[in-house]
Amino acid sequence: MQVRVKSVRALARGLDVFKALHNHRSASLQDLHDETGLAKPTLLRILKTLEEGGVARRSSRDGRYRVSASVRFFGQNLGVEDAIAEQAAPVLDRLCRDMLWPSDIAVYKDGAMEILESSRHQTPFMVNRDRIGFRVHMLMSAMGRAHLAFSPAAERRAILTRLSRSGDPYDHAARNPSAVLADLANDRTRGYAVRETGYGRWGIAERSQADAIAVPVLQGRRVLACLSLAWAAGATTRTEMVARHLSRLQDAAAEIAGRIAAPDQ
Amino acid sequence: MQVRVKSVRALARGLDVFKALHNHRSASLQDLHDETGLAKPTLLRILKTLEEGGVARRSSRDGRYRVSASVRFFGQNLGVEDAIAEQAAPVLDRLCRDMLWPSDIAVYKDGAMEILESSRHQTPFMVNRDRIGFRVHMLMSAMGRAHLAFSPAAERRAILTRLSRSGDPYDHAARNPSAVLADLANDRTRGYAVRETGYGRWGIAERSQADAIAVPVLQGRRVLACLSLAWAAGATTRTEMVARHLSRLQDAAAEIAGRIAAPDQ
DNA sequence: CACCGGAGTTTCACCTGGTGTAACACTGCA
DNA sequence: TGCAGTGTTACACCAGGTGAAACTCCGGTG
Numbered sequence: 001m002q003v004r005v006k007s008v009r010a011l012a013r014g015l016d017v018f019k020a021l022h023n024h025r026s027a028s029l030q031d032l033h034d035e036t037g038l039a040k041p042t043l044l045r046i047l048k049t050l051e052e053g054g055v056a057r058r059s060s061r062d063g064r065y066r067v068s069a070s071v072r073f074f075g076q077n078l079g080v081e082d083a084i085a086e087q088a089a090p091v092l093d094r095l096c097r098d099m100l101w102p103s104d105i106a107v108y109k110d111g112a113m114e115i116l117e118s119s120r121h122q123t124p125f126m127v128n129r130d131r132i133g134f135r136v137h138m139l140m141s142a143m144g145r146a147h148l149a150f151s152p153a154a155e156r157r158a159i160l161t162r163l164s165r166s167g168d169p170y171d172h173a174a175r176n177p178s179a180v181l182a183d184l185a186n187d188r189t190r191g192y193a194v195r196e197t198g199y200g201r202w203g204i205a206e207r208s209q210a211d212a213i214a215v216p217v218l219q220g221r222r223v224l225a226c227l228s229l230a231w232a233a234g235a236t237t238r239t240e241m242v243a244r245h246l247s248r249l250q251d252a253a254a255e256i257a258g259r260i261a262a263p264d265q
Numbered sequence: 266m267q268v269r270v271k272s273v274r275a276l277a278r279g280l281d282v283f284k285a286l287h288n289h290r291s292a293s294l295q296d297l298h299d300e301t302g303l304a305k306p307t308l309l310r311i312l313k314t315l316e317e318g319g320v321a322r323r324s325s326r327d328g329r330y331r332v333s334a335s336v337r338f339f340g341q342n343l344g345v346e347d348a349i350a351e352q353a354a355p356v357l358d359r360l361c362r363d364m365l366w367p368s369d370i371a372v373y374k375d376g377a378m379e380i381l382e383s384s385r386h387q388t389p390f391m392v393n394r395d396r397i398g399f400r401v402h403m404l405m406s407a408m409g410r411a412h413l414a415f416s417p418a419a420e421r422r423a424i425l426t427r428l429s430r431s432g433d434p435y436d437h438a439a440r441n442p443s444a445v446l447a448d449l450a451n452d453r454t455r456g457y458a459v460r461e462t463g464y465g466r467w468g469i470a471e472r473s474q475a476d477a478i479a480v481p482v483l484q485g486r487r488v489l490a491c492l493s494l495a496w497a498a499g500a501t502t503r504t505e506m507v508a509r510h511l512s513r514l515q516d517a518a519a520e521i522a523g524r525i526a527a528p529d530q
Numbered sequence: 531c532a533c534c535g536g537a538g539t540t541t542c543a544c545c546t547g548g549t550g551t552a553a554c555a556c557t558g559c560a
Numbered sequence: 561t562g563c564a565g566t567g568t569t570a571c572a573c574c575a576g577g578t579g580a581a582a583c584t585c586c587g588g589t590g
Binding site for chain 1: 576578
């Protein structure tokens with residue numbers, strides 16, 4: 001947690017100028033001077049630098065500044081997951097401050113849940129070393145079951161079919177669909193899903209059991225991601241955790257869904 | 266022409282870091298240190314600033330840095346014309362240094378040619394104040410005729426139909442399509458189009474006639490833009506200009522087309 | 531034609547603010 | 561327990577960023 005790191009004023013100003021430029025389709029030196037309040041010589045130097053960096057250009061037709069077309073490619077690499085992770089991160093942080101226990105957010109991908117962001121780092125309790133590719137099983141983890149439980153029936157069926165063909169023993173429960181579907185229906189009516197007992201251990205020593213619940217982040221009828229809350233089974237009961245934190249978790253899921261639909265800042 | 270303006274090192278470094286970040290999907294401080302050669306404390310400050318500026322973020326999961334999803338929106342405002350103008354600008358500049366006389370580049374839009382970029386500013390001869398919205402007539406200007414002559418027949422017909430309904434007297438020639446089509450066929454076989462005699466005046470005093478030729482910037486069969494070369498009719502003959510500069514103009518058009526297809530830098 | 535005002539550019543001296551070394555803290559790994 | 565690698569903090573130096581002021585260039589106006 002960097003706290004006392006200072007920021008670089010010259011760079012911050014440069015970004016400001018770039019953003020000002022981005023708001024207008026084109027801007028004269030005067031426009032930028034009025035908007036940013038920076039002295040013109042300063043602007044001249046900043047704009048020169050932005051030009052050399054290939055993010056702005058000065059039209060030789062009218063001498064006005066514009067953002068370069070090359071910035072179109074910025075952020076082209078990153079997928080939906082990145083946007084989800086980014087919007088979720090601050091919500092997870094706040095959640096962890098309130099609940100103390102850590103949360104994860106994950107999306108379904110290729111037969112498993114892929115963890116995108118986590119507040120495990122900042123819980124006062126411990127660190128769960130879940131970093132084996134950050135993928136957890138659909139039928140064992142709370143998040144996987146939440147995804148299945150709250151997805152439209154067609155998608156649920158497709159995933160279960162896929163799992164039943166999987167070579168991974170943790171996925172084999174899918175070969176008995178009726179039992180699984182009954183459990184999932186149960187999760188759905190309760191409004192949250194639970195981790196399969198015994199899946200996942202807690203802490204380095206791996207002594208204590210981990211327990212977790214998860215809720216979906218919904219976009220329309222689709223499950224965009226799943227949000228979990230984990231704790232050490234020895235420390236408190238599931239009933240207690242649900243009573244204390246479920247609504248908070250659901251609110252957070254709704255907030256994340258909202259942020260993704262209309263990101264601010 | 267700013268010559269002695271210094272650039273801002275701190276900003277240039279910040280942009281470098283951002284680009285480095287953009288190349289990788291995610292990067293640790295060490296990665297960035299290796300790639301940019303900047304001292305780690307310096308990077309820490311730069312990254313802090315980029316974060317505050319909303320263009321980078323640090324995942325709390327793994328502590329690695331990524332570009333923020335918000336940069337996806339950068340450059341979303343600008344259209345194809347901006348990209349064309351940007352790629353053409355340096356080519357026009359070079360062209361003007363070689364030929365001394367000025368060039369324009371324009372695209373067809375809503376019944377007229379819209380000038381995107383120009384090297385009139387830097388020709389030693391004069392300044393043509395063509396800035397009335399930077400739009401010139403299709404049938405009178407060399408660029409308008411080049412667009413028509415080299416476009417697929419269907420588009421040519423559609424534009425002529427539109428012009429024939431125009432209220433602007435300069436467009437009325439379109440009401441006699443057979444004559445216009447013959448002229449355009451002529452332009453096409455010659456490889457360049459010419460300005461209608463008497464259209465456009467030269468310089469502030471508006472004494473001397475302007476003359477111009479234009480060639481298309483082709484993308485497949487479509488005319489993406491048109492590139493013109495203008496001169497004062499009294500100073501030299503059209504034959505002379507064609508002999509000296511036509512191939513140069515065509516090469517430039519091809520170069521611009523290439524740049525637009527695969528922009529470098 | 532002289533004058534004026536506004537935009538852009540250059541110069542320059544001040545001194546802030548950016549910089550990197552060095553020392554420190556943390557975390558796995560052997 | 562020590563070691564290596566990585567991230568973070570402190571600090572003193574002085575390069576380099578800054579803006580006031582002066583200047584140029586242009587177009588408009590009386």
